[in-house]
Amino acid sequence: MSTAIDIQNLSKIYFIKEAGGKKEFTALDRLNLRIPHGKVLGLIGQNGAGKSTLLKILSRITYPSAGTVEISGRLASLLEVGTGFHPELSGRENVFLNGAILGMQRREIAARFDEIVDFAGIQKFIDTPVKHYSSGMYVRLAFSVAAHLSSDILLVDEVLAVGDAEFQRKCLGKMDEATKVGGRTVVFVSHNLRAVRDLCDEVVWLEEGRIKQKGSARSVCNAYLASLKSRAKHVPLREREDREGLGRTTFHKLWWQTPNRDLLISGAPATLCAQYESKHAEPLTNLSLRLNIYSSEGAFLTSLSNENSGFNLERAKGNGTLKCTLEKLPLLKGSYSLTVNLYANGELQDRVRQALLFEVEEGDFFGSGQVKQRKNEGIEIPQVWASEQNQQAT
Amino acid sequence: MKQSPYIKITPRGNSLQTxxxxxxxxxxxxxxxxxxxxxxRYAQTYLGFLWSLFQPLTGLAVVFVLFYKLAGLQPEGVPYLPFALSGLILWNYFSYVLAQSAAVxxxxxxxxxxxxxxxxxxPLSKVLVGSIDFGVGLALFVGLMLFYKLPLSGMWVLVPALLAMLAAAAGLGMLLSAISIRYRDVQQLIPFFTQMLFFLTPVAYATSLAGSVLPANGQWLYFLNPMAGILNLLRYALFDLPLSPYFSISLWVSFSLLALGIVSYIRAEKKMADLI
Structure with missing residues (x-):
């Protein structure tokens, strides 16, 4: 197979200005990678591992400090959806504007215009200025333009983190279709390991600007997950350094409390406790805590949110513990991980992925006395069954 | 079959040819x-496109009152209104392209x-956007020329004058744009600088007036301002006013600014994403 992207000895060093002078930061360190035509390559790794820098160099937004990249084929990159959208212009005008910025010719956009609008599902509002759109509509239209780009090589960065779940699935489907039918080369950066595994042929795991592991999607994702888990197991939450956010308030400890010697049982009561500490004297206001629960394969299952359940956290100062009680734990037997997200006034304060790992034991969620073993991790939903038989005239 | 494009990314960045x-x-x-x-630009404005007409007209009214009525600067043998408008429309285009490409x-x-x-x-898109206003101003100017029964035979001069003016405006704009990535101060200076330059440029008065202030051996200095020579040439062709022997200095300055602007802009482009 011919080579679409050939990366040789690629390095990128950033100079960060500090009070005492300049500090060097090596984002990429003599990277070598060859991506054949038609392959879908996933890039995974922690924040700061160099994934985004690599995509930026490939999309020519920034230039390397050393090394070369050779690209053969028409390249389109999607580092953000809706680049260049203008609020005063209508949806129709923005499709043409955005398409042009992404490198499409007028006739290409015109030929796909109906398809783009259909895909976004906003036919009725296509001639309305986008400033009147809801954020969901805006993102759908923006993504739709991008999804219909005609290029041989597509670079995608986390854009799938936007939009509602249904639309995300649609986008993944579209990308999948593009690679299978169109024979496109795709480089895909994401924290969503499930999506990476479903879409990619091959995965590269970056760590500190170098390739830590490269191979089939399944094996690399599993190795990466295992390393995340071992970190979660061996490094206490308060000492974790792979945090995002402003950090004025951070979480130091997460644990489950149950009446059964802290054993988590499906259908039994359980309380999740989150201990926080504030460095700042100023209290934080308008808090939103989101605890996202993922399966062991990294698929998002549900989240515990004070906001959605109507519990207002007006302010937090100093230290304390937040508790969220589930009367019946709705998780199937299996292993789960939890990501903690704290926002204050819409600003991210603290985010730790895989902050807590836990196991759930078999239990009788429905109180039916019948527990059938199930293989996958997942969620139980309270349900009522009925059977109605049609009366047949004899 | 279409040949598939090939790109090589190196630390050097884009070449001029690319x-x-x-x-x-x-x-x-x-x-x-x-x-x-x-x-x-015209979204949610009441007058919309009419604003393009409004700008040269108010400009003309202001210089008419200030320079003609109050200061009494009458160019010899030329009606003041078409004289001033010819300078104004070119100057407006110049200052628009300069300001816009410097901020781009x-x-x-x-x-x-x-x-x-x-x-x-x-910057090229700004040149094109500015051409709309210029076109409106030009129509107004042709109307005035016809009204005063002046010959239109000198209109050929617009081709070299526009080329040189755009080279100077876009060139200087790109140069300032490149500098302002590191030093935002430049953005603060531009309106001030443009205003100073307006008074130094023979827009509302004849070039000969500026010449009368400078000593004989320093005349050429005045033409380091690209717009000075360009407007001198413009008025020479349109109204048969005297052409300074030094006007070509301005043309050299204009095209040197363009070359300098493009080179520094492309260099800045390479570092931009890391710096901004």
């Missing part, structure tokens, strides 16, 4: 950028940080 080749292929992008600017890298940073596109298309 930048030029990509600019030539960016026709649709240019069209869209121009359309966006025009549409946004900073205004478009969100886009520059997220997407690769031929960045020379940004």
């Amino acid at each position: 930048a030029w080749r990509e600019l030539l292929r960016s026709g649709h992008l240019l069209r869209v950028l121009v359309y966006r600017d025009l549409k946004v 890298l900073i205004n478009m940073q969100a886009m520059i940080k997220k997407i690769y596109f031929p960045k020379l298309s940004l």
Whole structure:
């Protein structure tokens, strides 16, 4: 197979200005990678591992400090959806504007215009200025333009983190279709390991600007997950350094409390406790805590949110513990991980992925006395069954 | 079959040839950028397109009162209104392109940080947007010339005058744009600088007036201002006013500014995403 992207000895060093002078930061360190035509390559790794820098160099937004990249084929990159959208212009005008910025010719956009609008599902509002759109509509239209780009090589960065779940699935489907039918080369950066595994042929795991592991999607994702888990197991939450956010308030400890010697049982009561500490004297206001629960394969299952359940956290100062009680734990037997997200006034304060790992034991969620073993991790939903038989005239 | 494109990314960044080749292929992008600017400019305005007429007219009224009525600066043998308007429409175009292209890298940073596109298309799109206002002003000017029964045979001069003026405006604009990535101060200076330059440029008065202030052996200094020579040439062709022997200095300055502007702009483009 011919080579679409050939990366040789690629390095990128950033100079960060500090009070005492300049500090060097090596984002990429003599990277070598060859991506054949038609392959879908996933890039995974922690924040700061160099994934985004690599995509930026490939999309020519920034230039390397050393090394070369050779690209053969028409390249389109999607580092953000809706680049260049203008609020005063209508949806129709923005499709043409955005398409042009992404490198499409007028006739290409015109030929796909109906398809783009259909895909976004906003036919009725296509001639309305986008400033009147809801954020969901805006993102759908923006993504739709991008999804219909005609290029041989597509670079995608986390854009799938936007939009509602249904639309995300649609986008993944579209990308999948593009690679299978169109024979496109795709480089895909994401924290969503499930999506990476479903879409990619091959995965590269970056760590500190170098390739830590490269191979089939399944094996690399599993190795990466295992390393995340071992970190979660061996490094206490308060000492974790792979945090995002402003950090004025951070979480130091997460644990489950149950009446059964802290054993988590499906259908039994359980309380999740989150201990926080504030460095700042100023209290934080308008808090939103989101605890996202993922399966062991990294698929998002549900989240515990004070906001959605109507519990207002007006302010937090100093230290304390937040508790969220589930009367019946709705998780199937299996292993789960939890990501903690704290926002204050819409600003991210603290985010730790895989902050807590836990196991759930078999239990009788429905109180039916019948527990059938199930293989996958997942969620139980309270349900009522009925059977109605049609009366047949004899 | 279409040949598939090939790109080599190196630490050196884009060469001048690459930048030029990509600019030539960016026709649709240019069209869209121009359309966006025009549409946004008139969105939610009551007068809309009429504003393009309003600007040269008010400008003309102001210089008429200030320079003609109050200061009494009458160019010899030429009606003042067409004389002043010829300078004003070119000056307005100049200051628009200068101000817009100087701000282009900073205004478009969100886009520059997220997407690769031929960045020379940004100042070029401003040149095209400005041409609309210039066209309106030009129509007004031709009307005035006909009204005063002046010959239109000198209109050929617009071709060299426009080329030189745009080279100077876009060149200086790109140079300032490149500098302002590091030093935002430049953005503060531009309106002030443009205003000073307006008074130093023979827009509302004849070139000979400026010449009478300077000593004989320092006359050429005045033409370091690109617009001085350009307007001198313009008035020579349109109204048969005297042509200074030094006017070509301005043309040299204009095209040197363009070359300098393009080189520094392309260099800045390379570092931009890391710096802004």
